[in-house]
Amino acid sequence: MALAGRPLMAPGLIVSAPASGAGKTMVTLGLLAAFRARGLVVQPFKNGPDYIDPAFHAAAAGRPSFNLDSWAMSEKRMAGLAAVAQGADLVLAEGSMGLFDGVAVAGETGNGASAEIAARAGWPVVLVLDVSGQAQSAAAVALGFARMAQDVRLAGVILNKVASPRHEALIRNGMAQVGIEVLGALPRRTDLTLPERHLGLVQAEEHEGLEATLAALGGFVGEHVDLDRLRALASGGFASGEVLGVPPPGQRVALAWDSAFSFVYPHLLAGWRTAGAQILPFSPLADEAPDDSADVCWLPGGYPELHAGKLAAAERFRSGLQAFALTRPVHGECGGYMAIGQVLVDAQGVEHRMAGLLGLETSFAKRRMHLGYRLATLEAPIPGYAAGARLRGHEFHYATILAQPDDPLAHVVDANGAAVPETGSRRGHATGSFFHMIAQASA
Incomplete structure (x- = not known):
């Protein structure tokens, strides 16, 4: 009102x-x-x-x-x-x-x-x-x-x-x-x-x-x-409209949240909560594991490359995430994707062990900018979306992929329709992508 x-x-x-x-x-x-x-x-x-x-x-x-x-x-x-x-x-x-x-x-x-x-x-x-x-x-x-x-x-x-x-x-x-x-x-x-x-x-x-x-x-x-x-x-304004729903990734969402992981669009979090989802934040940098009562774990983007040593030393986080992924979905976006991979090489060329849910290896030693809109058609489900869903999002990072051995998560194209090699990965209950989802296409 x-x-x-x-x-x-x-x-x-x-x-x-x-x-x-x-x-x-x-x-x-x-x-x-x-x-x-x-x-x-x-x-x-x-x-x-x-x-x-x-x-x-x-x-x-x-x-x-x-x-x-x-x-x-x-x-x-x-x-x-x-x-x-x-x-x-x-x-x-x-x-x-x-x-x-x-x-x-x-x-x-x-x-x-x-x-x-x-x-x-x-x-x-x-x-x-x-x-x-x-x-x-x-x-x-x-x-x-x-x-x-x-x-x-x-x-x-x-x-x-x-x-x-x-x-x-x-x-x-x-x-x-x-x-x-x-x-x-x-x-x-x-x-x-x-x-x-x-x-x-x-x-x-x-x-x-x-x-x-x-x-x-x-x-x-x-x-x-x-x-x-x-x-x-000042003038104008959009015609009044009904807020469209955002499918939450689960009912109880363990959300990685600290200075290494915080890139989430505000409308998504608001949409999850409006749909009745409970957000359970945890801090990988504080060596916290996802809440075991959660039914899904989501690791957003951020700056894991700035905290790679601390993440590599976070044994409780790593073992807790690995145990979680044995029975429930874990999804990572961009920085979160790198963190659930195998190895992250920092800007100085030092290798850091990540969570190992996926075989992804990334490096910041030779920076290369990846920037632009992405349209992803899922080849497998991710939390909240079924296989075949078309998701619109954006990619912005400087990481180079050294290895991406797991099955591709999606067919991804840029705004001009050209195929993008950063397809994301899936293995078991773990999925990840470099694109940050904004909305489902046509919704």
């Missing part, structure tokens, strides 16, 4: 940029914190397959953030997820990569670009521009984005990394000439940053002093951005 005095469906904005690295995550977090400090209820979303940014959104907004993905999700599923904005004052969605960046071949519902979400929801775009090294030319960039697609409306721009008042004045002059509104100008600062590693930002739960950092970001953005004007420009 809507809260008293608040609209049923909040108007929204989507924060995007011409490219990655322009500062849209920092701006989004600052806006969330600034509006929250004013007493507003702000519902965050993240476009695309990202499991790190939503945790930061949740910390800044004080409520869960969910992914919206037009390549992997149906229109009904996105509308159902967007319904969590009921009772909020404002929606702020963060885009991914550049505003119009998506796959070349659209999926059943779209190509995954932030512009597609903006058009479907009717959310105006706030374009974050890194104006380092340019002045009036920034207006040409903004004008191109404003005119690129008729169904995408540019609300205005927020200038980032402004060098001086003179620099700001020159850019504002250029924007005025082409009729684009400047909604804020953020001076260049080096102290308000979040640490990064090879897959993106360091996870929110690992960030010391996150609350203070978010408060500082909120104060900074609130000082230099016209929050009242931004809120006035």
